[in-house]
Amino acid sequence: MTPIVVCGAAGRMGRALVALVAQNEATRLVGAIEAQGNPALGKDAGELAGVGTLGVRVTDNFAAVAIPDTVALDFTNAAAALDHLRTAVQKQSPIVIGSTGFTVEQQAEIDRLAPQTRCVVAPNMSVGIAVLQRLARQAALALGADFDPEIVEIHHRMKVDAPSGTALALARTVADATKRTLATDAVYGREGMVGQRQQREIGIMALRGGDAVGDHTVIFAGLGERLELTHRAQSRDCLARGAIRAALWLAQQPVGRYGMNDVLGWH
Secondary structure (H helix, E strand, O other), rough: EEEEEEEEEOOOHHHHHHHHHHHHEEEEEEEOOOOOOOOOOOHHHHHHHHHOOOOOOOEHHHHHHOOOOOEEEOOOOHHHHHHHHHHHHHHHEEEEEOOOOHHHHHHHHHHHHHHHHHHEHHHHHOOHHHHHHHHHHHHHHHHHHEEEEEEEEOOOOOOOOOOOHHHHHHHHHHHOOOOHHHHHHEEEOOOOOOOOOOOEEEEEEEEEOOOOOOOEEEEEEEEOOOEEEEEEOOOOHHHHHHHHHHHHOOOOOOEEEOOOHOOOOOO
């Protein structure tokens, strides 16, 4: 059984991860981490997740459970995830990072640190999203410049970053396939007299409301036809199952930075 530490154990994703780790015969929960001052500190992680007592108390000391044989699953926030990665590098502990919202500076530090331990970094751990990203690349290559790419995503009202990390990853995939650059060609929402759409634009629209777990649609709009590729997350379990799959895979890998394509055996 692979020992697992869940960072952000009291959050929505954290509770889903704890529940699935407890139910999976290949994994065992050995740690549950939350921020200092969180009201869940000291409580049983299993009881918080609704799966009964697991004998694992929520603490704020990641360093105490970050060891080489234990895989951390991090769904916290950008600052906390980066801090956990720093500790994972120091302890040579494997870590799976699904957190998003990193600044340019934070992303640069992740790029520097992640290869120094065993690390999977992906803005979305869903296997379905990995397939969507692959299909979007194939579509962009096949359709070419005659089709205008637009990306629309919707998430729950509590999400703090926009657009989603997944939407940005999809946009980068399309940009790479069509020799565009997000820094100059991405358009984040439109308002007013913006003029005609430029051929190189990649539109990225973020919607927020209710309890939507996360929908992502990549649109390729041509003349007389339109292709839409959509993934809908019906529950956080799809993200949690993908993260656990990544953790089980990462436990068997050498030091290095990986993504979901590596986890799924795509090169």
